[in-house]
Amino acid sequence: MPAQTASPALFASLIDDVVASGSDTVPVPSPATGERHHDLPRSTGDDVRDAVSRARLAQLAWARAGFAHRRRVLLRAHDLILERRELLLDLVQIESGKTRGQALEELVQAAAVTRYNALEAQRVLRGRRVRAGLPTLVTTRVRYRAKGVAGVITPWNYALSLAAMDVVPALAAGCAVVQKADDQGALSILALRRAFIDAGVPEALWAVVTGSADEAGEALTDTVDYICFTGSTATGRRIAGKAGRRLVGASLELGGKNPIIVLDDVDPVQAAADVAYGCFSAMGQLCVSIERIYVHRKIAGPFTAALVERLSDPKLGSALDFDADYGSLASAAQLTRVTAHLDDALAKGATVLVGGKPRTDVGPWFFEPTVLTGVTPEMDVYAAETFGAIASLYLVDDEVEAVLAANASEYGLNASVLTRSSKTAKRVSDALVAGSVNINEGYRGAFSSVAAPMGGVKASGLGRRNGREGLLRFVDPVTVSRTTGVLALPRTGAEFRALEGPFLLLTRALRAIRRS
Structure with a gap:
């Protein structure tokens, strides 16, 4: 889809990408006039759960495809963001009421986030060898496993850039995303998503839902494997409580003064x-x-x-x-x-x-x-x-x-x-x-x-987006250790007695040479 000025036909095409099975809609006004600009469908709780289920299946293949494939797709998406800049700038202005210059800040940010995560994901997440507890007897490495499906809840104020800052690192890490878009920013998000789909991201891998916090929002936070939320401190506290009860991770960027x-x-x-x-x-x-x-x-x-x-x-x-x-x-x-x-x-x-x-x-x-x-x-x-x-x-x-x-x-x-x-x-x-x-x-x-982490302290949130930290939140580290066979580890009291001296000597030697 070449760069173009936003049109009613395009609005309808983008709106069709919302995961919504019913006929309920909500009118969305334009800040420029205060009048209805378009109608947005409402996703039900079942719609959200279906989107998460489909995303889980898509995520398995996406994770197996590897870093090189994901890098190629994300870099194509980066180029499409720039090619479609006039459309994206129009949509940001139409929905948010901000100036062209401030919309441009969003577009540049979305492109930069996409480029960074495409190029850095493998370096940050490829795994590494670490010092084993018993050198020569054991080798240890850490690998990273994508968490699965990330739930992303974004507000209306910076719909384009905030979506990119959570969605793109999740995709780069091998996760799927189900995103709940605010009504006032949905078109911008859908147009951004369309660029990624056209670049090669499977449609089910990044689903967009809408609807009320009580229904769509609750269904999302009830089912995903990780939660990203940007919004008020009051809502962030409730989401943090739910994440704690479910024992899933969450990153929360909340209020500021x-x-x-x-x-x-x-x-x-x-x-x-x-x-x-x-x-x-x-x-x-x-x-x-x-x-x-x-x-x-x-x-x-x-x-x-x-x-x-x-x-x-x-x-x-x-x-x-x-x-x-x-x-x-x-x-x-x-x-x-x-x-x-x-x-x-x-x-x-x-x-x-x-x-x-x-x-x-x-x-x-x-x-x-x-x-x-x-x-x-x-x-x-x-x-x-x-x-x-x-x-x-x-x-x-x-x-x-x-x-x-x-x-x-x-x-x-x-x-x-x-x-x-x-x-x-x-x-x-x-x-x-x-x-x-x-x-x-x-x-x-x-x-x-x-490339640097972004987030708050005190009542301004938990966790960080952007940089290494923004990628690492979407993976679980897995420690893999292997015995080398050079010497069997002790299993009986007699074997421990025989190896007590060598083990203590090794421990003191590592301390003396300042090895961790």
Whole structure:
């Protein structure tokens, strides 16, 4: 399928790929207009269980096909992602309301994740020899066995890139995937999947289901061999509980209330540009985007002025081009959430530094990028994740106060520091408690580093995606040991007595030469 602009016929074709046996559908609106864009079928619990069963059969052959075959298929998929970029960019914008530039970030991320896992899976998972407990008498190696069927639950906000970050390493490791797509991001996921199917991934190996969390979500987490979830901390806790009861693994990327520290040696205009993008890319609807801004008092005046100037006349839009700097909130529910946080803060004494208004002149769910001051602990926006269009600015007297404030959160997903001093950057980044830390950038440095692990601490999640860790979560290590026959291992008391001295001598010798 060549690159093309999205069309109703294409929407219908992609929707046909959802595993759904009934006639129930749900209307999915477009953020650009607020009106129904398409109808999406609903998968039942039986649909999910059937998809998992078919995926199990497909996984056996896929695992046996080997690394070289999987690498070829995934690299073809990588090329198709790039060939179909206009279609994928259109779909991301149509479903999420983000700008073309932010959609491009998703596409590049999906391609990078696919390339990394295609090329690195064999090196990471090919198995290795390890030192045996009794050298010369025993040899030991570790091999990796694919877990089976991974269940992937992804949200609407970064449907393309988040799908790739969980699905592709699972495929590279030899697993099958059944993915529950959010309604608002299903088309993007289905188009991504189509590229992989056309590249040679068996259709049953990567199934996409939809439907409610209570039915489709529960059926998925009840039956798969490993669970990947991206979403709220509250839902993540429930999934973690179920995974624990079933004794299956899970990786959970959850909420964040991410801080950025602006120290007094920065260029205020450049820092304001970095902070504005870190806070309001995708209108703040990104797990790693910034919601708390800690500014050194010495630079607060020029920095604040530069930030206000940058955000005072935001270039908002939803056209399928690169003209807009800021997009729309994704849904009426998101607009309600943002408005509720703003109203609560203003009622309790906060002040709008810039923004603070819906922009229905542009589209139904557009909202100005908003920065608040005077935010205090009794306000919802102080500690709870807003996930959209609002950030709070606080003044600090030094870096110690900034670090303590940044770490004073139940979350620990991403953190950032802006400074010209590499020494200061290292000192502050080492002190921040978060799964990723960005220096002189809001989130993109760590988020784009697909060879490095990504995840959170505290209430921001468990496990890691990307890098070696992202591959290793989809396999079980198997230890295989073999006796060499050089000397029979003792079985009787007399045999142990005879070998006590040599065994102790061997143990002391290994300690002396520092061999593990």
